[in-house]
Amino acid sequence: MNLKEFSELLGLSPTTVSRALGGYPEVKEDTRRRVLEAAAKHGYSPNRRAASLATGRAMAIGHVIPTVLNHEMVNPVFADFIAGAGDVYARAGYDMVLSVVSEREEARAYAQLADMGSVDGLIVHGPREGDPRVALLRKSNLPFVVHGRVPDRPLDYSFVDIDNRRAFQRATDLLLDLGHRRIALLNGLDQMDFARRRRAGYLAALGARDVPADPDLIAGFEMTEHASHAAARRMLALPDPPTAFLASSHIMGIGVRRAIHDLDLSMGRDVSVVIHDDMLSYLANGADIPVFTATRSSVRAAGRRCAEMLMEHIAMPNAGLKQEVWECDLVLGASTGPVPR
Template sequence: MNLREFSELLGLSPTTVSRALGGYPEVKEETRRKVAEAARTHGYRPNRRAASLATGRAMAIGHVIPTSLNHEMVNPVFADFLAGAGEIYSDANYDLILSVVNDGNEVRAYRQMARAGSVDGIIVHGPRDDDARVALLRETALPFVVHGRVPVAPTDYNFVDVDNRRAFQRATDLLLDLGHRRIALLNGHETMDFARRRRDGYLSAMVARGLPDCAELRFDGEMSEQNGYRTACGMLAQQDAPTAFLVSSMIMAIGVRRAIHDAGLVMGQDVSVVTHDDMLSYLGNGDDVPIFTATRSSVRAAGRRCAEILLDRISRPSQDPVQEVWESDLILGASTGPAPRSRT
């Protein structure tokens, strides 16, 4: 069944049907419900090209990834975000356009998308300290939502973020309450906003207990299993080795666990580990009892929420910005325990 046939069945114009399915605010709620119910009943899936012609929209959302973040393409965190966003796009009959560009070419990519009208909006990933994308997207007039926050002024833009500072302050406090004093932080690149906030949360908890900032106990870089393993091996070989690790990624925490095992130690007894982002579709954290103690926030849910906000802003561009900062749950698992009095 095509758009014309479906419209005739409902006694509505093709434009009204397309606008109802696309979430346009000018369509009455009664009409929107009628069209949605009929689409489900008759198994109608609109042709995106026809919808684009009827609505004047591209019916696509852009995601631009620079090559320096290519590892994100195979990162289950990024994949879960896209899966969540994709659920919302699919329901609204939108396509997802993923563009990988050379470093420094993001500006060109955004401008080309805006000029060509190939997308109706943009999701901004991996905000950085010196990020110029918010200012650029304001120039192009493309609606956008940032996953995270960009420390720039003015701050009147749409974003969904986790309270990274508070999450890592709470995690550090947990380890301190267990008696740990040599706590290592394995973080993402600290030019990234989320990593800087996590570092600040860790340091604020340590300073509040009168503990020094030990540079030899901090690492920032790509959050890979190999980096987790190699860094933890080096730190555990120190004369005054850490008794606990606070890790920014589940993937990196797996490397830390391997290093603890290779050192002949037991995670949760000799060395404690707290990680972030353990709520991943294809990388579980155990069943009844979590393997890792973790600060938990669903990145899939964040993808859905970013997509919902963006589609709403495409339909209603004059609305005030939506800015959400989510709390993380602190989940206790088998990877944490009291600080050991001595280590053989």
């Protein structure tokens, strides 16, 4: 079925159908929904080449992934983000361009994508300290959305982020309320913005209760099960070990749980654990009762929202910035309990 046939089926003009599928804001929401539902029902997908010729657009969105960030980006968390974004791209008739480059080639990759016109917009992943990408993209006038926020930079760009500081402040407060005073933080690499904000929330909660922060109980590293297991084992071997852990991901929490079990201790009774849960499709935090107490926010939903915002920027280049900070849920699971006597 081509565009003309699909349009006749709906009783709409081909222009209206194309704009509804492309996410143009001037199309009424009822019309957009009707077109999308009909496209799904009849298996219609727009001809990207025809759409490109008609609109003068590349009909593609870019994602640049530096290999230096493979601990953050080239992993199942990134895959879930892309799955959410990909749903939006597909509905709008857009392809996705993934560029995996070395760190030294990153700026060149962004500049090349902007200059060649091979994409209509970009999503920036893993903002970090000293990040040059926002300034580069603002000069290029290529629409973009940041997943997260860049440390120490004016908020002169569109972004979707979670309130990492508040989430980890609440999680630390929970452990303090349970009587814990030796609380360890296993975090991402220090230059990553989310890790800086989570650490700030943890320290703020401790400071508000006049609990001193022990540097031996704070660590930032690649967010893997192996690294978190090693860090937890080291901390549990201290003369005054932690009675609770905050871990920045579900995978890190699994490493902490293994370290606890190595010492024939019980998670939730002898040592409490709180994680951040991205609600990954491949790694559920229990069924009816969560395994881990967790701060929770869906990374797939974040991918979907970043893509929607980018589509809006492409359709309306002169529209204002869109900036969203999402509150995390705090869910109670089996991994936390009162400080042991």
